Amino acid sequence: MRYNALKILKEGLTGNKGWTPVWREPDPKPEYDIVIVGGGGHGLATAYYLSNKFGMTNIAVVEKGWIGSGNVGRNTTLIRANYLLEGNQPFYELSLKLWEGLEQDFNYNAMVSQRGILNLYHSDAQRDAYARRGNAMHLTGSGGALLDEVQIREKCPYLDFDNARFPIKGALWQPRGGTVRHDAVAWGFARGADQKGVDILQNCEVTGFQIENGVCRGVETSRGAIRARKVAVCVAGSSGRVMSLAGMRLPIESHVLQAFVSEGLKPILPSVITFGAGHFYVSQSDKGGLVFGGDIDGYNTYAQRGNLPVVEDVCEGGMAILPMIGRARLLRMWGGVMDMSMDGSPFIDRTHIDGLYFNGGWCYGGFKATPASGFCYAHLLSKDAPHPVATRLRLDRFRRGAPIDEKGAGPQPNLH
Numbered sequence: 521m522r523y524n525a526l527k528i529l530k531e532g533l534t535g536n537k538g539w540t541p542v543w544r545e546p547d548p549k550p551e552y553d554i555v556i557v558g559g560g561g562h563g564l565a566t567a568y569y570l571s572n573k574f575g576m577t578n579i580a581v582v583e584k585g586w587i588g589s590g591n592v593g594r595n596t597t598l599i600r601a602n603y604l605l606e607g608n609q610p611f612y613e614l615s616l617k618l619w620e621g622l623e624q625d626f627n628y629n630a631m632v633s634q635r636g637i638l639n640l641y642h643s644d645a646q647r648d649a650y651a652r653r654g655n656a657m658h659l660t661g662s663g664g665a666l667l668d669e670v671q672i673r674e675k676c677p678y679l680d681f682d683n684a685r686f687p688i689k690g691a692l693w694q695p696r697g698g699t700v701r702h703d704a705v706a707w708g709f710a711r712g713a714d715q716k717g718v719d720i721l722q723n724c725e726v727t728g729f730q731i732e733n734g735v736c737r738g739v740e741t742s743r744g745a746i747r748a749r750k751v752a753v754c755v756a757g758s759s760g761r762v763m764s765l766a767g768m769r770l771p772i773e774s775h776v777l778q779a780f781v782s783e784g785l786k787p788i789l790p791s792v793i794t795f796g797a798g799h800f801y802v803s804q805s806d807k808g809g810l811v812f813g814g815d816i817d818g819y820n821t822y823a824q825r826g827n828l829p830v831v832e833d834v835c836e837g838g839m840a841i842l843p844m845i846g847r848a849r850l851l852r853m854w855g856g857v858m859d860m861s862m863d864g865s866p867f868i869d870r871t872h873i874d875g876l877y878f879n880g881g882w883c884y885g886g887f888k889a890t891p892a893s894g895f896c897y898a899h900l901l902s903k904d905a906p907h908p909v910a911t912r913l914r915l916d917r918f919r920r921g922a923p924i925d926e927k928g929a930g931p932q933p934n935l936h
């Protein structure tokens with residue numbers, strides 16, 4: 521079934537009886553060409569592009585919980601392509617281009633909203649760094665401009681421009697950045713993959729890998745063994761735990777990242793805003809809530825809940841640029857487990873075990889990467905060669921001395 525305005529009108533007039541389930545609930549088959557482990561945004565996008573663009577349909581997505589229960593349904597919905605380094609920026613530009621056509625492509629309303637993103641700067645040195653970043657963005661066609669204080673005052677008069685410690689001097693502005701409704705992305709990709717015959721197996725946990733003579737031949741799951749020619753892992757915050765089942769240790773640590781939403785307010789923020797002197801970012805949802813977040817919690821964990829010191833730290837960041845946020849009531853907060861890599865950049869690669877592939881290390885930036893991650897992983901799985909924009913996202917880059925240290929913070933996940 522294709523969704524369109526006429527269909528909505530017809531269903532509205534006839535009691536909404538004609539809608540069918542958005543994807544099937546099949547039982548696992550004994551064997552597939554490709555088993556994708558993890559039904560988050562990246563796993564579902566991979567299945568979608570494999571089946572819709574690379575002509576491979578004998579695929580299962582194996583998800584231990586339900587679709588959207590992981591980080592794809594927990595993030596703060598921001599998308600952008602404002603990176604600096606060659607290993608990252610072309611990849612994120614591809615992702616932004618895919619976002620721009622996504623709703624037409626998979627025929628699903630994901631509420632892609634290119635309302636723009638403002639990265640505030642507070643000093644001359646930071647302005648110079650943003651100018652450099654803006655130039656790198658122009659090299660890949662991502663656009664962007666440096667705005668001065670007057671231009672930001674016009675857009676966001678509520679900001680605390682004259683804060684004694686962190687006066688706002690200007691911003692790097694990317695008008696193509698914005699927000700996307702996160703769980704609709706999971707549902708849209710799931711629907712598009714299912715329509716091509718991909719089996720989405722929910723409540724099916726991978727508990728082991730079938731590795732025979734150094735070749736991965738399938739997975740053990742809570743619903744029985746499944747054979748596969750290729751096994752593609754993309755389990756985000758569970759990367760370390762799942763890959764340890766194959767005897768691998770990864771250059772990844774797991775940390776909690778928390779997010780917050782306020783009560784609904786009248787429209788006050790025209791775009792996404794990030795604080796340049798502390799870790800705080802905010803946007804306003806279509807329901808009116810201020811959606812915001814900040815740093816990861818400082819300790820390693822697989823638990824999806826955070827702690828109060830980070831709540832205090834994030835709210836202080838909010839007060840520093842937007843004092844009126846102190847008058848709004850906090851409605852909800854939640855946590856997700858992040859796969860923090862040692863240089864802050866991701867991996868899309870084969871492993872040393874034939875037939876076993878890995879996608880992870882997305883840190884807290886993997887939502888915006890979802891379409892390109894799925895596309896590049898699908899490219900790798902179908903052609904056994906990396907997509908041109910993902911050639912540097914390799915697992916051995918630390919051994920080769922070629923990390924993609926976007927922030928120049930070294931191997932310290934809490935600083936990326």
Ligand SMILES: Cc1cc2nc3c(=O)[nH]c(=O)nc-3n(C[C@H](O)[C@H](O)[C@H](O)COP(=O)(O)OP(=O)(O)OC[C@H]3O[C@@H](n4cnc5c(N)ncnc54)[C@H](O)[C@@H]3O)c2cc1C
Pocket residue numbers: 557558559560561562563582583584585586588589590591592593594595596597598599724725726727754755756757758762777778779813854855856857858882883884885886887888889
């Ligand atoms: C609070 C918060 C805010 C964020 N904000 C942003 C943002 O604004 N912009 C941005 O770009 N990124 C953001 N992120 C990061 C982004 O959400 C993640 O990087 C991205 O969603 C990870 O990819 P995924 O969607 O595939 O992960 P997930 O949705 O977590 O998918 C992984 C799936 O693997 C499944 N799984 C795990 N173990 C097994 C197993 N053994 N067997 C089977 N299945 C298994 C899990 O159940 C899960 O569904 C944020 C994250 C959080 C938590």
